[in-house]
Amino acid sequence: MNKLLLSESDGHIHSPYCPHGSDDTFEDYINKAIDTRLKEITFTEHLPLPKNFIDPSPQQDSGMEEGLILDYFNELYRLKDKYKNKIKINVGIEVDYIEGYEDEIKEMLNKYGKYIEDSILSVHMLKIKDKYCCMDYSSLEFGKIINSLGSIKDVYNKYYETLKLAINSDLGEYKPKRIGHLNLVRKYNKVFPYDYKGNELLEEVVMLINKNKYEVDFNVSGIRKEDCKEPYIHDHLLDLIKKYNVPIVLGSDSHCSRDIGSTQEYTSIK
Numbered sequence: 001m002n003k004l005l006l007s008e009s010d011g012h013i014h015s016p017y018c019p020h021g022s023d024d025t026f027e028d029y030i031n032k033a034i035d036t037r038l039k040e041i042t043f044t045e046h047l048p049l050p051k052n053f054i055d056p057s058p059q060q061d062s063g064m065e066e067g068l069i070l071d072y073f074n075e076l077y078r079l080k081d082k083y084k085n086k087i088k089i090n091v092g093i094e095v096d097y098i099e100g101y102e103d104e105i106k107e108m109l110n111k112y113g114k115y116i117e118d119s120i121l122s123v124h125m126l127k128i129k130d131k132y133c134c135m136d137y138s139s140l141e142f143g144k145i146i147n148s149l150g151s152i153k154d155v156y157n158k159y160y161e162t163l164k165l166a167i168n169s170d171l172g173e174y175k176p177k178r179i180g181h182l183n184l185v186r187k188y189n190k191v192f193p194y195d196y197k198g199n200e201l202l203e204e205v206v207m208l209i210n211k212n213k214y215e216v217d218f219n220v221s222g223i224r225k226e227d228c229k230e231p232y233i234h235d236h237l238l239d240l241i242k243k244y245n246v247p248i249v250l251g252s253d254s255h256c257s258r259d260i261g262s263t264q265e266y267t268s269i270k
């Protein structure tokens with residue numbers, strides 16, 4: 001994305017193609033963005049998961065169906081043109097980094113990369129003892145992950161290690177340059193408190209982002225989650241982001257149109 005003021009852009013928006021989203025149409029999102037006086041937005045639907053990967057989320061609805069992806073791109077390019085005098089729309093995707101599936105993800109990106117103008121690389125899945133867990137599905141699931149790893153700190157460390165793998169991974173020329181909702185591991189921090197301030201792995205993650213000249217999704221959806229109540233980049237992590245001068249792009253992570261602009265009060269951090 002162009003470097004805009006945080007309050008003028010939203011680089012993380014889902015769509016009617018999201019299997020766990022709402023029925024709101026693309027134009028519902030676009031009109032809400034225009035009403036909110038945004039100048040630039042990116043739709044970042046979840047890229048289909050690799051075919052040979054079994055989605056661990058109970059409804060198996062983490063990614064878009066591959067059969068729909070060309071419709072998604074086509075519809076977005078049509079709307080991008082239709083609204084070009086009112087708002088800049090980028091055609092994007094959110095890519096799930098899944099440890100062990102790098103080749104499949106790269107293949108998918110190579111197949112559809114020519115349609116992608118902007119994108120996000122996110123970690124939602126953790127590989128634990130050869131099984132995959134969806135870290136942000138529910139506090140109940142999160143509790144199970146804590147039990148299988150031993151402690152809350154171990155879950156944070158596993159998440160940060162997976163982020164390092166994601167940042168270092170070879171996903172080819174279409175690999176996203178923006179890391180999604182850094183510190184998503186705090187989604188249930190009100191239920192499972194942990195003081196991550198002294199965690200050195202997190203600083204290593206931010207240093208790696210800086211070294212690769214990546215940027216971060218300043219994802220404010222955590223504020224809307226009752227067990228989180230903070231933007232994912234917050235406090236100590238925000239200090240690290242500033243310390244290493246990592247560029248920030250605001251992301252509402254909207255899964256319905258009313259969430260766009262719900263976070264304008266967090267736009268003065270730069």
Ligand SMILES: [Zn+2]
Nearest residue numbers: 014018020046
């Ligand atoms: Zn989603």
Ligand SMILES: [Zn+2]
Nearest residue numbers: 094122180181
């Ligand atoms: Zn995400």
